[in-house]
Amino acid sequence: MVNPKLKAPDGPPSDVEGIKDRSNFLRGTLAEVMEDRISAGIPEDDNRLMKHHGSYLQDDRDLRNERQKQKLEPAYQFMLRLRLPGGVATPEQWLVVDDLAEKYGNGTLKLTTRQTFQMHGILKWNMKKTIQAIHSTMLDTIAACGDVNRNVMCISNPDQSEIHEEVYELAKMLSDDLLPRTRAYHEIWLDEEKVAGSPEVDEETEPMYGPLYLPRKFKIGIAVPPSNDIDIFSQDLGFIAIVEDGKLIGFNVAIGGGMGFSHGDKATYPQLSKVIGFVTPDKIYEVAEKTITIQRDYGNRSVRKNARFKYTVDRLGLETVIEELENRLGWKLEEARGFKFDSNGDRYGWVKGIRGKWHFTMFIEGGRVADFDGYNLKTALREIARVHKGDFRLTANQNLIIGNVADEDKAAIESLIEKYGLTDGSRYSALRRGSMACVALPTCGLAMAEAERYLPGLIDKIDEIADEAGLRNEEITIRMTGCPNGCARHALGEIGFIGKAVGKYNMYLGAAFDGSRLSKMYRENIGEEEILNELRVILPRYARERLDGEHFGDFVIRAGIIEATTDGTNFHD
């Protein structure tokens, strides 16, 4: 019997629903418009579809006005995001991606907060060549963006290597098996011959997604306590590994998290997922698939701002969703098991894993791999990739692990780290290592303010304040985004900045160090001077008044500086 509460919101479908509907399973006119030589851009409708192929059109916003005067179109370029389940790449793959960034991109790589590579600045006519080169190294960009299940995250913390392998395989399986089935990607980018014959039947082409795919993006992650490095509560669907006697026995299931919201719109808010039960490892695909179909059927296809699964859960009610999930599964979830997280950050430096292999975690500021003035990071990592026999793991905090280094190979890697000064102190303060920033200006079309380009300079100044207060080695997470969409999971930073306008930010405080509590707005629309003035008061106070082991995010609440956000629905209160 169908629960009467189970209903999608009324209202006409949004424009994107129409575009998907007319697209013939994500094809649209992409093949044609990519051939056009008069513009480096593509029409908006095709750009919407392009996302499902892992890319979208951007332009260099720094040049927008200037180029308009010069009678030139905007400096259109594509961002290309890879699908890299769990953030694991081989040294060979690293070298291919590194080379593509030089050859077709802007010469840099962005390690994203969802553990994958992003390339910027690719011109239209180089897209096919780039995607084909990615394909040649056994990687792809399918579903890296768009209204589908995105890159599946999983723990990268090398301490846990005894079950990392097992968890990683599950993440990869989820990512592979939840892919769209349309051949559009292969036809458009890889020159696959169109299969002749009968027209495609919806149910056969996309048995799970259907022709309209999902109302909005869908994110899955797997965490292994005590590390919450992937911010499990920010995912639409999270699996929390339960380990007993060194063995993986199953996962707690959490549903309905998500970071994005819109300034000034209280119907939108960041939300943390809720744990709804426990399943054994063999069941997680089934759980993922059924959860996705609930969102497919009842998500909001009318208003995209309210289309994420978190709103579906909050609207239908958690109990209703659990009941429907169990209906669709045909069995009941077990009771959730106990677990404890201690941090959502990374641990830096060398760690010896359970199987005797070494892992080196290094901080990558803003996730940007580039050759900077006096700091040739990109070159260094290329040289490491050339001698490295293990793997690379991209962390959810935009950092990098040089993983699975044998005893006898460690010295070679270490000497390269030394040679290029990859761990020099000035780039390595505790505050800096706990920082994240999204791309924002100049390429992101959504950004209202700087993030990646600005945060390092701001941290220089905050570091001075922290130093004076004696907090030099204190870990506090700082996250900055150029807009409220939350690519750097701003609402889970102990200090969060969300761009409002160029040079202006809303400042948030009170998130938990382990990612279990959202922040709340502390000051609205303030510039650098006001930000620093606030911190000149709060940070010394924290240094003086904190309890033993008390994290900054907890302190500001205990001290009454900010009220705790107990649920996404009271984030704006």
Place this chain on the structure above:
Amino acid sequence: MLQLQVMNSPFNEEQTELLNRLLPTLTETQSLWLSGYLAAVQSSTLQAAPAVEERPAPASVPSIPKEVTILFGSQTGNAQNLAKKAGKSLEEKGFQVIVSSMSDFKPNNLKKVKNLLIVVSTHGEGDPPDNALTFHEFVHGKRAPKLEDFRFSVLALGDSSYEFFCQTGKDFDKRLEELGGTRITPRVDCDLDFDEPAAQWVEAVLSGLSEGASSSQSPSTASVSAAAPAESVYSRSNPFRAEILENINLNGRGSNKETRHLEISLEGSGLTYQPGDSLGVYPENDPELVDLLLAEMNWDPEEAVRVKEETVTLKEALTSHFEITVLTKPLVEKAAKLSGNEELHQLASDSAQMKSYIDGRDLIDLVRDFKPWNSTAQEFIAILRKMPARLYSISSSFEANPDEVHLTIGAVRYDAHGRERKGVCSILCAERLQPGDTLPVFIQHNENFKPPENPDTPIIMVGPGTGIAPFRSFMQEREESGAEGKSWLFFGDQHFVTDFLYQTEWQRWLKDGVLSKMDVAFSRDGDEKVYVQHRMQENSREVFEWLEQGAAVYICGDEKHMAHDVHNTLIDIIEKEGGMSREQAGEYLADMQKNKRYQRDVY
């Protein structure tokens, strides 16, 4: 004869006195000649005046008037203008004149011509201009007729900084003599500053023709060429100081190129132009270069010097009146005469050495390399060429932008002989010219680069780099006039992102259907260099279809490589798609050229 008085005539006292003294002395022939002369002058100058009174029948029929044919070969329009001007002068003196471009002249009629004047320019490596090609070939070929009782003279235009200075004029001069002709007056070779020598040539031609003419010359009432539109008082010799309205770089950041887009006000000048016309600009020299020269010669910048009728400071003279950035053979020869430097004398007498020396060097090199100089500044500047005007294809339509003219100018910078060299006018525009400043300009009409008269005729435009300029003018004009013919533009440059000149305008015209088709080639974006001719090749079938539909083809831009390659590509396409032999394809294109369906503005 009636005694003229102030009361019974329109003349004033001085005039009546002069006339009364002159008229009684005239013979019958003289007075007859004079009456006809006055009538002809009247008919050619007073367009709006009421019909000229019928000329009284002369008492006796004079000998048949002398006919003169003036043929011009012109790329930028200078030769054409001079030919027309000469024609006018001759008509005023009572000659029957036919003025025609060489391409419009039937070569077989050459036999019938008794007096031929040639006004022709030279391009590139001594090449004839486009509309002189066929005639040049004919005269030099086996089919050229023996010319008996044939008189001619050549006015050659050129630029003495090129090795083959006035070569085409020299060719005609030599060949016409070989064919049996005699010279009315020796050939005159004009450098960039051609006005004076050209006027002298016309004088010499006139007196030469008069000497050989039959005892009397009858005035002619042959109708003068169609009325020209009201001409502005501003011209090549009297340029208009036009205000700069806008000056922007069209190339995006990171480009290897700099292309200036200038918007210039013509308000109050009365100047108008048609698509395909050019704007002449008189630039000033780079002040740094002038200072360098002054310092090198130890000259006082404030020293007063005479330039023509004026007295100006030496600095002003070197800045605005003379060319200092180019060395020419005549200049080096004259400099040698001023100098006691033995090496310079040697250089001036060795043409091979001279050729290699003047290439890429300027006056500063010369004065540095061959010290000492003992002549005065006045003596020295007397050997310099007058500052020549630069001609730029206009990139706007007057209809679309009344009282404005737009230019598209590529900044020229390069290193030669250890110094950075800069284009005089392009770098003035790129580095010093601000909105609000003024430039001396004039309009150079170009009859050899005009959109088809029939608005339905399809057009194919090939204009890479700054060659795009006239096509922007064409498009603006078509948008204004609502011309229905199909249009197809081929454009190319180095990089798509930074060098797609006027990109958003083409996009809009494509969207609105003003431009039907556009193909672009960016040579440095891919692994292989791709140029406009490759895009034409890729579309060869359709290009040929358009040609068969009567399309007119326009090429603008670099002569040396692009125009040559595109020309050959067109022949390739006609050969391949038309199933013709190479020779037939060449004739097909030559035929198009003759019918003004293949026009080039190359430089």
